[in-house]
Amino acid sequence: MTEIGHFIDGARVAGTSGRHADVFNPATGQVTARVALASKDELQRAVDGARAAQPKWAATNPQRRARVFMKFVALLNENMQELAELLSSEHGKTVEDSKGDIVRGMEVAEFVCGIPHLIKSEFTEGAGPGIDMYSIRQPVGIGAGITPFNFPAMIPMWMFAPAVACGNAFILKPSERDPSVPMRLAELMMEAGLPAGILQVVNGDKEAVDGILQHPEIGAVSFVGSTPIAAYVYAEAAKHGKRAQTFGGAKNHMIIMPDADLDMAADALIGAGYGSAGERCMAISVAVPVGEQTADALIQKLIPKVEALKIGPYTDSAADYGPVVTKASKDKILALVEKGVAEGAELVVDGRGFKMQGYEDGFFVGSCLFDRVTPEMDIYRQEIFGPVLSVVRAKDYEEALSLPTRHEYGNGVAIYTRDGDAARDFASRVPIGMIGINVPIPTPLAYHSFGGWKRSAFGDLNQHGPDSIKFWTRTKTVTSRWPSGIKAGAEFSMPVMR
Numbered sequence: 001m002t003e004i005g006h007f008i009d010g011a012r013v014a015g016t017s018g019r020h021a022d023v024f025n026p027a028t029g030q031v032t033a034r035v036a037l038a039s040k041d042e043l044q045r046a047v048d049g050a051r052a053a054q055p056k057w058a059a060t061n062p063q064r065r066a067r068v069f070m071k072f073v074a075l076l077n078e079n080m081q082e083l084a085e086l087l088s089s090e091h092g093k094t095v096e097d098s099k100g101d102i103v104r105g106m107e108v109a110e111f112v113c114g115i116p117h118l119i120k121s122e123f124t125e126g127a128g129p130g131i132d133m134y135s136i137r138q139p140v141g142i143g144a145g146i147t148p149f150n151f152p153a154m155i156p157m158w159m160f161a162p163a164v165a166c167g168n169a170f171i172l173k174p175s176e177r178d179p180s181v182p183m184r185l186a187e188l189m190m191e192a193g194l195p196a197g198i199l200q201v202v203n204g205d206k207e208a209v210d211g212i213l214q215h216p217e218i219g220a221v222s223f224v225g226s227t228p229i230a231a232y233v234y235a236e237a238a239k240h241g242k243r244a245q246t247f248g249g250a251k252n253h254m255i256i257m258p259d260a261d262l263d264m265a266a267d268a269l270i271g272a273g274y275g276s277a278g279e280r281c282m283a284i285s286v287a288v289p290v291g292e293q294t295a296d297a298l299i300q301k302l303i304p305k306v307e308a309l310k311i312g313p314y315t316d317s318a319a320d321y322g323p324v325v326t327k328a329s330k331d332k333i334l335a336l337v338e339k340g341v342a343e344g345a346e347l348v349v350d351g352r353g354f355k356m357q358g359y360e361d362g363f364f365v366g367s368c369l370f371d372r373v374t375p376e377m378d379i380y381r382q383e384i385f386g387p388v389l390s391v392v393r394a395k396d397y398e399e400a401l402s403l404p405t406r407h408e409y410g411n412g413v414a415i416y417t418r419d420g421d422a423a424r425d426f427a428s429r430v431p432i433g434m435i436g437i438n439v440p441i442p443t444p445l446a447y448h449s450f451g452g453w454k455r456s457a458f459g460d461l462n463q464h465g466p467d468s469i470k471f472w473t474r475t476k477t478v479t480s481r482w483p484s485g486i487k488a489g490a491e492f493s494m495p496v497m498r
C-alpha cells in the first residue's frame with residue numbers, strides 16, 4: 001500500500017498525526033494508497049519552512065523566477081504520460097482528459113513566464129514639483145490554496161503558479177481524494193530549480209483547512225470546491241483578517257435558439273454534459289431549447305448520442321468517460337436521478353442499471369437524460385456533478401434567459417444561435433461570469449481571468465490572468481520628492497496639486 005505524506009522543505013515527509021484517508025482507484029473500487037491528514041503541528045512546520053525561504057525568493061529577480069517556470073513547463077511536457085496516468089488512476093477520468101487537466105494548468109505556468117512584465121509597476125514622473133509617484137506590487141508573503149478533486153493538476157497550478165511567480169511562498173492543501181499529482185507537481189517544481197520551502201504540500205482535511213484559515217502568518221487564501229465550503233472558507237478567512245477568493249459549485253445552462261445548428265448544439269451538449277462523467281465545474285448540466293419544435297428535434301438528436309456513449313476505465317483509450325470519484329458520489333448522483341423521476345421529470349435515457357463488466361466494484365454511473373425538467377425540481381436546483389443532463393423547455397427567449405438569471409449559481413452559460421443580436425443581448429444581460437457563444441465550455445485561457453458570479457464565487461479577484469497577479473500581491477504606493485529650491489517651513493493645509 002502506498003503511503004502519501006506531505007511535501008515540506010523540498011522533500012516528501014511522512015505524516016505524523018496518525019490520521020489517514022483512503023485513496024481509491026475509482027475504476028476498480030480498490031484502495032490504492034493512504035494519504036496522511038495533517039495536524040496543526042505539521043501545518044506549522046510547513047509555515048516555518050515557508051517563512052524562512054520566502055524573503056530570499058521574493059528578492060530573486062523576476063527573470064530568474066520566470067526561468068523556474070520555463071523549466072517546469074518543459075518537465076511537465078516530458079512527464080505528461082506518467083502524470084496523466086497517475087491522475088486518472090485516482091480521479092477516474094480518461095488519460096486524454098487528464099492530459100487536458102495538466103495542459104490547462106501548464107498554460108498558467110506558461111502565462112507566469114511573463115512575470116517580469118506582469119509585475120512591472122506604474123510610475124508618474126512630475127506628479128508635483130520635484131515629486132514622482134510610483135506603485136509597486138509586493139508579494140503577500142505566505143499564500144495558501146485549497147483545491148477540489150476534479151482538477152488535481154490544473155487547479156493547484158491556477159494557484160501556485162502566479163502566487164510563487166509573484167515571490168510568495170505557497171502552501172497547497174490538495175483534495176484528499178487524489179493527492180498524488182499535486183505531490184509530483186511540487187517535486188517537478190524543485191527539479192525546475194525552485195528553492196526548498198517555497199512550495200509546500202500539506203495533505204489533509206478540515207483540520208488542515210481550519211489551520212490555514214486561522215494561521216496568523218498566512219496572508220491570502222484561494223479555494224475551489226463546493227459552495228457550502230467556499231462560503232465557509234471565505235467567511236473564516238475574512239474573520240481572521242485574510243484576503244480570500246473562493247470558488248464554488250455550478251449549474252451551467254446552454255440555451256438553444258430555434259435558429260441554432262442543432263447537430264452542432266447536440267454534439268456540444270454531449271461533450272460538455274458527459275465529458276469527465278459530468279464532474280467539471282463548467283460542465284453543461286441544463287439544456288434549454290427555445291420552443292417546442294426545437295425541444296422535440298433536440299431530444300431526438302440527443303437520445304441516440306447519449307445511448308451510444310462509451311463508459312470505461314481510464315485504461316480503455318476508447319472510453320468517452322470513466323467512473324465518478326467515489327462510491328459516495330455515485331450514490332448521491334443515483335439518489336438525485338431517483339428524485340428526478342419521483343418529481344415527474346421524464347427520464348428518456350435511463351442509466352440507472354449500468355454495470356461495467358469486469359469492474360463491478362467500480363464507481364461507474366450510466367448516462368442519464370431527463371426531459372421536461374422544471375425549475376422547482378431538485379435535479380434542476382442542485383448541482384448533480386455526474387453524467388446527467390436535464391432538458392428544461394422554454395417557450396421563448398425571455399423565459400430561457402430567466403432560467404440562468406434566477407439560478408443561485410452563476411459560473412458559466414452558453415447560447416447556441418446564428419443570430420448575432422440575440423447572442424449579444426444574451427451576453428450583456430445574463431448575470432453569469434463566463435459566457436459561451438456557440439462554445440459550450442467557455443473556460444477562459446490562462447491570460448484572461450476565470451471566475452463565476454453569484455454563489456459560484458466569493459471575493460472580487462478571479463483565478464489566473466491579470467486578476468491573479470493582483471490577488472497574490474499587495475500594492476505599495478511611494479511618493480518621493482527630491483527638492484531643489486523648495487522653500488523651507490511646515491505646511492498645515494491638505495496637500496493638493498493645482
Ligand code: NAD
Pocket residue numbers: 146147148149150151173174175176204205206209210224225226227229230247248249250280281383385411452456
Ligand atoms: P469539496 O468542497 O468537497 O472539497 C474541496 C476542498 O475543501 C478539499 O480540499 C477538501 O479537503 C476541503 N474540504 C471539504 N470539506 C471541508 C470542510 N468541512 N471544511 C474545510 N474544508 C473542507 O469539493 P470537491 O467535491 O472536492 O469538488 C467538487 C466541487 O468543486 C463541485 O461543487 C464543483 O462545482 C466545484 N468546483 C468549482 C470550480 C470553480 O472554479 N467554480 C472548479 C472546480 C470545481
